[in-house]
Amino acid sequence: MLGFFEKIGDNFLYYLEQAGRMGVFLFNCLINAFKPPYKIGPIVRQIHFIGARSIFVIVFTGAFTGMVLALQGYYTLTKFGSEGFLGSAVALSLIRELGPVLASLMVIGRAGSAICAEIGIMRNSEQIDALECMAIDPHKYLMVPKFIAGVISVPLLTFVFDVVGIFGGYLVGVGLFGVNEGAFFNGMYSSVTWQDVHMGVVKSLIFGLLIIWISTSKGYFLHYERSGGFGAEGVSRNTTNAVVLSSVTILVWDYLLTAILL
Amino acid sequence: MEKDIRPAVIQLIDVEKSFKSQQVLKKVNLSILEGTTMVIVGASGQGKSVLLKHMLGLLKPDKGEVRVFGKDLAKISKKELKEVRQNYGVLFQNVALFDSMTVFDNVALPLRERTKASEKEIKANVDEKLSMMDLQGAGEKFPAQLSGGMQKRVGLARALVLNPKVVFFDEPTTGLDVSRSNEIYRLFYRTQQQLKYTAVIVSHDVPKIFKLADYVALVAKGQVQGCMSPEDFQLSDLSEIKTFVKETMGPIYSSEEEEMGFYETL
Ligand SMILES: Nc1ncnc2c1ncn2[C@@H]1O[C@H](COP(=O)(O)OP(=O)(O)OP(=O)(O)O)[C@@H](O)[C@H]1O
Ligand SMILES: [Mg+2]
Numbered sequence: 001m002l003g004f005f006e007k008i009g010d011n012f013l014y015y016l017e018q019a020g021r022m023g024v025f026l027f028n029c030l031i032n033a034f035k036p037p038y039k040i041g042p043i044v045r046q047i048h049f050i051g052a053r054s055i056f057v058i059v060f061t062g063a064f065t066g067m068v069l070a071l072q073g074y075y076t077l078t079k080f081g082s083e084g085f086l087g088s089a090v091a092l093s094l095i096r097e098l099g100p101v102l103a104s105l106m107v108i109g110r111a112g113s114a115i116c117a118e119i120g121i122m123r124n125s126e127q128i129d130a131l132e133c134m135a136i137d138p139h140k141y142l143m144v145p146k147f148i149a150g151v152i153s154v155p156l157l158t159f160v161f162d163v164v165g166i167f168g169g170y171l172v173g174v175g176l177f178g179v180n181e182g183a184f185f186n187g188m189y190s191s192v193t194w195q196d197v198h199m200g201v202v203k204s205l206i207f208g209l210l211i212i213w214i215s216t217s218k219g220y221f222l223h224y225e226r227s228g229g230f231g232a233e234g235v236s237r238n239t240t241n242a243v244v245l246s247s248v249t250i251l252v253w254d255y256l257l258t259a260i261l262l
Numbered sequence: 263m264e265k266d267i268r269p270a271v272i273q274l275i276d277v278e279k280s281f282k283s284q285q286v287l288k289k290v291n292l293s294i295l296e297g298t299t300m301v302i303v304g305a306s307g308q309g310k311s312v313l314l315k316h317m318l319g320l321l322k323p324d325k326g327e328v329r330v331f332g333k334d335l336a337k338i339s340k341k342e343l344k345e346v347r348q349n350y351g352v353l354f355q356n357v358a359l360f361d362s363m364t365v366f367d368n369v370a371l372p373l374r375e376r377t378k379a380s381e382k383e384i385k386a387n388v389d390e391k392l393s394m395m396d397l398q399g400a401g402e403k404f405p406a407q408l409s410g411g412m413q414k415r416v417g418l419a420r421a422l423v424l425n426p427k428v429v430f431f432d433e434p435t436t437g438l439d440v441s442r443s444n445e446i447y448r449l450f451y452r453t454q455q456q457l458k459y460t461a462v463i464v465s466h467d468v469p470k471i472f473k474l475a476d477y478v479a480l481v482a483k484g485q486v487q488g489c490m491s492p493e494d495f496q497l498s499d500l501s502e503i504k505t506f507v508k509e510t511m512g513p514i515y516s517s518e519e520e521e522m523g524f525y526e527t528l
Contacts, residue, residue, distance in 0.1 A: 125356070125358060126354055127358050127359075127361070129318075129320050129354070129358065130354060130360075132320070133318050133320070133347055133350055134347070134350075134352070134371070134375075135344045135347040135348040135350070135376065136371070136372070136376065137344065
């Protein structure tokens with residue numbers, strides 16, 4: 001019985017410690033982001049990796065999300081004879097909810113996992129120690145460009161996702177089911193408010209930060225993992241954990257942010 | 263030998279370190295004096311690399327102090343630690359090159375991140391260091407495309423590129439052929455004469471490495487077993503050192519004059 005409580009206490013302390021470390025890590029990264037020197041090159045390279053190279057996946061998933069929204073929406077709305085609302089239904093779901101969340105999940109799968117693995121391998125092969133011994137702060141040198149690129153890329157990708165999604169919805173709604181084009185767009189214009197766009201932007205900014213925070217810090221603290229984080233298997237297990245943790249965190253924060261911003 | 267009055271750059275005072283139940287360092291005391299070369303020897307797995315990592319501030323002692331330039335590494339701020347490390351040049355035992363960067367970028371990194379040198383100056387400096395290490399033409403390769411010995415030499419070039427005040431080399435010549443390692447020793451000798459840096463070298467290349475040493479320390483049984491000049495070391499009466507000397511050098515090395523002035527004549 002005592003063993004059971006000891007275990008719970010142990011777990012609690014372990015996660016508390018991990019959370020504390022990650023908090024300090026985030027603080028260090030944010031402080032360093034504002035400290036000179038500012039180097040553009042590494043940021044551009046990270047935007048290329050996190051942002052530009054995700055565009056294909058984003059366009060693809062965005063288009064199908066919009067299309068399926070129109071499909072489902074049309075089916076439901078015709079029951080009430082109100083297919084005129086199709087445009088606003090598609091646009092609102094994308095801008096407020098699905099755009100930020102799905103774009104973030106795609107970025108986690110593509111870039112978050114890669115970042116976590118990269119940093120984890122650098123930790124394992126003492127490359128991070130080497131940086132520290134050269135008096136180069138790994139927060140500044142490795143993490144800051146990723147953070148900035150994440151905070152820039154995720155909102156832009158979300159924007160692309162929304163636009164392509166609406167276009168996908170248009171193709172299915174107007175092209176396939178013959179919903180009136182004017183009604184589709186007019187409904188959209190009149191129902192989407194600045195507040196909805198604002199919510200989408202705030203969400204995607206925060207998601208961008210969360211993704212990079214979790215993937216970099218999981219990699220950076222690989223050696224504190226309870227399993228030891230050794231070798232190739234340690235990196236792979238850790239990367240899986242980072243992906244799961246980021247995805248869950250995004251969904252939880254999505255709920256929280258919706259509740260706050262609504 | 264008269265008492266050395268040079269100030270200590272690094273002092274380890276009663277340092278203890280355990281990993282779980284394994285105690286690796288037991289009350290280690292060691293001083294490294296300014297401008298001298300300290301060679302640390304000892305059997306594999308005795309804690310030489312662990313000792314070095316304490317000096318680098320990568321490991322914190324469970325007990326005791328590690329003082330560098332008079333400052334206790336465990337007590338100073340991150341910023342101060344960074345300032346201390348600006349004087350360091352480090353070669354890790356596993357070299358720890360940045361494996362997704364070319365050799366050139368590896369050596370250039372400290373210059374790019376820590377100095378305001380222009381790309382042209384950087385190129386000149388890096389090319390000079392690479393040719394010093396006999397690595398001309400390898401600049402565009404990635405670490406994984408190099409032989410083990412070449413990686414060591416890239417690591418040395420990277421460690422020396424900012425003309426550090428204190429250098430730490432963990433097995434700098436392991437994996438190098440005899441003539442290459444002789445050449446590296448000659449290079450150490452020359453650069454030490456020029457830059458007057460303080461050096462801590464971990465090596466298994468006994469007795470050759472003794473030619474570079476001002477002091478030799480033996481790590482055994484979790485402790486530093488005496489720290490003395492190489493001449494005294496070879497003639498020491500301490501039982502640990504006696505066994506070590508006998509096993510590594512054998513009787514052939516009993517005559518000291520044999521290779522005196524080796525590096526001067528080369
Ligand atoms: N991070 C660590 N966790 C657990 N044990 C460690 C760790 N680092 C070193 N050790 C242990 O400390 C002891 C000393 O290791 P160290 O690497 O210092 O040996 P060494 O003297 O450098 O040997 P070699 O000449 O082979 O390089 C070994 O028994 C090793 O298993
Ligand atoms: Mg070692």
